[in-house]
Amino acid sequence: MPSEIxxxxxxxxxxxxxFKLVLLGESAVGKSSIVHRFVKDSxxxxxxxxxxxxxxxxxxxxxxxxxxxxxIWDTAGQERYRSLASMYYRNAQAALVVFDITQESSLEKAxxxxxxxxxxxxxxxxxxxxxxxxxxxxxxxxxxxxxLAYANELNIMYCEVSAKSGQNIKDCFRDVALKLPLDxxxxxxxxxxxxxxxLSKRPNTNEQQCAC
Amino acid sequence: MDESYDVIxxxxxxxxxxxxGLLSIDGKKVLHIDKQxxxxxxxxxxxxxxxxxxxxxxxxxxxQFGKDRDWCVDLxxxxxxxxxxxxNILVHTDVTRYMEFKHISGSFVYRDxxxxxxxxxxxxxxxxxxxxxxxxxxxxxFLEFIMKFKDDDLKTHYGLDFDKNTMDEVYNKFGLERGxxxxxxxxxxxxxxxxxxxxxxxxxYDRIMLYxxxxxxxxxxxxxxxxxxxxxxPQGFARLSAIYGGTFMLDTPVEEVLYDDEEKFQGVKxxxxxxxxxxxxxxPTYFPSKVKATGEKVIRAMCILDHPIPNTSxxxxxxxxxxxxxxxxxxxxxxxVISNSHNVTNKGYYLAIISTIIETDKPHLELESAFKIIGNxxxxxxxxxxxxxxxxxxxxNNIYISKSYDPSSHFExxxxxxxxxxxxxxxxxxxxxxxxxxxxxxxxxxx
Numbered sequence: 001m002p003s004e005i006x007x008x009x010x011x012x013x014x015x016x017x018x019f020k021l022v023l024l025g026e027s028a029v030g031k032s033s034i035v036h037r038f039v040k041d042s043x044x045x046x047x048x049x050x051x052x053x054x055x056x057x058x059x060x061x062x063x064x065x066x067x068x069x070x071x072i073w074d075t076a077g078q079e080r081y082r083s084l085a086s087m088y089y090r091n092a093q094a095a096l097v098v099f100d101i102t103q104e105s106s107l108e109k110a111x112x113x114x115x116x117x118x119x120x121x122x123x124x125x126x127x128x129x130x131x132x133x134x135x136x137x138x139x140x141x142x143x144x145x146x147x148l149a150y151a152n153e154l155n156i157m158y159c160e161v162s163a164k165s166g167q168n169i170k171d172c173f174r175d176v177a178l179k180l181p182l183d184x185x186x187x188x189x190x191x192x193x194x195x196x197x198x199l200s201k202r203p204n205t206n207e208q209q210c211a212c
Numbered sequence: 213m214d215e216s217y218d219v220i221x222x223x224x225x226x227x228x229x230x231x232x233g234l235l236s237i238d239g240k241k242v243l244h245i246d247k248q249x250x251x252x253x254x255x256x257x258x259x260x261x262x263x264x265x266x267x268x269x270x271x272x273x274x275x276q277f278g279k280d281r282d283w284c285v286d287l288x289x290x291x292x293x294x295x296x297x298x299x300n301i302l303v304h305t306d307v308t309r310y311m312e313f314k315h316i317s318g319s320f321v322y323r324d325x326x327x328x329x330x331x332x333x334x335x336x337x338x339x340x341x342x343x344x345x346x347x348x349x350x351x352x353x354f355l356e357f358i359m360k361f362k363d364d365d366l367k368t369h370y371g372l373d374f375d376k377n378t379m380d381e382v383y384n385k386f387g388l389e390r391g392x393x394x395x396x397x398x399x400x401x402x403x404x405x406x407x408x409x410x411x412x413x414x415x416x417y418d419r420i421m422l423y424x425x426x427x428x429x430x431x432x433x434x435x436x437x438x439x440x441x442x443x444x445x446p447q448g449f450a451r452l453s454a455i456y457g458g459t460f461m462l463d464t465p466v467e468e469v470l471y472d473d474e475e476k477f478q479g480v481k482x483x484x485x486x487x488x489x490x491x492x493x494x495x496p497t498y499f500p501s502k503v504k505a506t507g508e509k510v511i512r513a514m515c516i517l518d519h520p521i522p523n524t525s526x527x528x529x530x531x532x533x534x535x536x537x538x539x540x541x542x543x544x545x546x547x548x549v550i551s552n553s554h555n556v557t558n559k560g561y562y563l564a565i566i567s568t569i570i571e572t573d574k575p576h577l578e579l580e581s582a583f584k585i586i587g588n589x590x591x592x593x594x595x596x597x598x599x600x601x602x603x604x605x606x607x608x609n610n611i612y613i614s615k616s617y618d619p620s621s622h623f624e625x626x627x628x629x630x631x632x633x634x635x636x637x638x639x640x641x642x643x644x645x646x647x648x649x650x651x652x653x654x655x656x657x658x659x
Contacts, residue, residue: 081464082462085447087444200303
């Protein structure tokens with residue numbers, strides 16, 4: 001795991017921001033594979049469903065002074081019967097809506113999820129439409145132009161990736177990071193966390209904790 | 213869809229979702245269904261459009277109190293004890309990963325016509341306006357006794373035996389007045405009536421210790437509360453269950469329950485097809501013929517305010533308890549106050565949720581003293597809920613039905629129900645193990 005860099009690191013101009021990123025899209029379009037490629041730089045053909053790990057973090061360095069940490073929420077399969085909880089969208093600052101460029105129906109589903117996001121998530125959420133399985137481009141059913149036209153119409157970003165080969169994965173997350181409000185302290189999750197209590201830590205009972 | 217499961221869970225209330233999560237961690241294959249299109253059942257938090265539709269269908273919500281999505285109103289008002297069992301389960305299952313909590317600013321009790329902070333240590337007892345000069349000393353001695361009590365050290369027992377003496381006898385040993393007994397028993401031990409006075413003192417001692425150790429964790433009050441409302445709790449446990457392989461289907465009414473020749477549970481039929489499992493866990497609404505009314509009815513008034521509660525030092529959140537004796541009732545009245553600081557209201561607004569067990573045929577009049585405390589309201593929505601419990605324990609037909617959420621101010625009875633059902637379903641006690649960290653889980657998932 002990448003080491004944590006705090007906002008008070010050595011260089012005075014160092015910037016650190018943390019964002020919640022959610023993934024959406026039809027089952028089997030490769031949502032988890034994209035995350036695993038990004039976080040662990042690995043790929044498994046036989047990934048069945050999302051079990052065990054649905055909460056991962058990855059840090060990227062935008063420039064020597066700017067670090068962005070993504071807190072990535074996978075659907076844990078709850079999208080299958082359209083049973084995602086409102087908690088999933090809550091405070092998400094970025095969303096990847098994934099479809100499979102070899103499956104026509106998956107773009108239709110992606111359109112549904114974009115609409116859901118616009119209904120349920122923060123109004124300033126950065127949405128990116130992601131066409132996956134670029135390694136299968138001979139079997140492509142959805143052209144880049146078609147997907148791009150749709151993305152432009154909704155004023156969202158578009159990128160094409162291959163979780164299998166790793167092509168464009170890093171660039172895609174980088175593009176998302178560049179769109180996020182890095183300087184806006186009120187959007188940064190670190191700020192919000194300060195006001196809340198950490199249930200797993202036992203404070204010294206002799207000390208009056210000020211949680212304000 | 214998959215045809216067979218180890219357990220089918222019906223309803224996404226908190227009890228069902230905790231059990232779903234725990235059983236999934238145990239490796240059980242869980243199918244979790246809710247007839248409604250949102251998580252939480254009776255333990256959901258609703259936005260104002262949903263709330264008006266449910267409680268004031270004649271009056272549509274049209275943004276008079278700001279944007280709908282800024283509101284999360286709990287259907288069942290409760291707080292978590294900072295050191296209580298739900299907190300323990302949250303930490304062990306690491307559901308805290310998905311949620312954030314804040315403490316509740318104040319814990320208040322009504323005595324002789326006004327409200328005052330519940331003293332939580334000897335120093336506060338001395339400063340409290342709740343008691344006269346001599347009574348303060350007696351209260352200080354009582355608290356000192358409770359805090360220093362050790363089971364294996366007879367010197368700390370003052371000749372009392374918690375397993376033989378009643379709580380009233382313990383109070384009397386310290387010469388405490390009736391009003392002081394009221395606020396210890398009702399605002400610290402959180403009993404909602406006076407039956408406890410004649411029970412063995414042990415449970416009341418445990419409850420007072422839970423209160424004191426909970427206050428000690430974050431100061432100010434023993435209570436904590438999740439940002440965005442209690443409805444986040446079932447969602448967090450549902451996510452836990454899903455991550456461990458649980459399948460979730462909302463907006464899916466049960467069309468038919470299937471039984472075998474011996475009238476044992478076999479499965480359910482829904483729009484997605486037939487799903488089979490040897491065991492079902494459900495809330496009472498899924499098996500109306502297999503539950504009975506407990507006889508208790510709860511009235512809950514959700515009050516929208518544009519000011520903090522008077523005499524609470526402008527607290528952004530508070531628990532206010534009106535002990536039954538103080539207003540000539542048999543059951544306490546609770547007022548849970550929350551606001552924008554817990555992200556459950558629009559800025560500048562407060563929510564006061566008043567609840568009690570109904571004692572007369574004019575239940576709304578029973579809340580009068582609470583309305584006096586909270587001051588002017590912008591609007592009030594009221595609902596009455598009947599409490600249900602299962603006719604049998606489920607071991608005969610493999611249908612395990614949870615209890616309705618009672619009017620108590622915290623979740624201790626809910627977690628008792630979770631543990632009881634867990635034991636009946638699995639045959640062994642719930643032993644909480646520390647869940648693997650995110651990284652360990654990633655390893656387990658083959659990364």
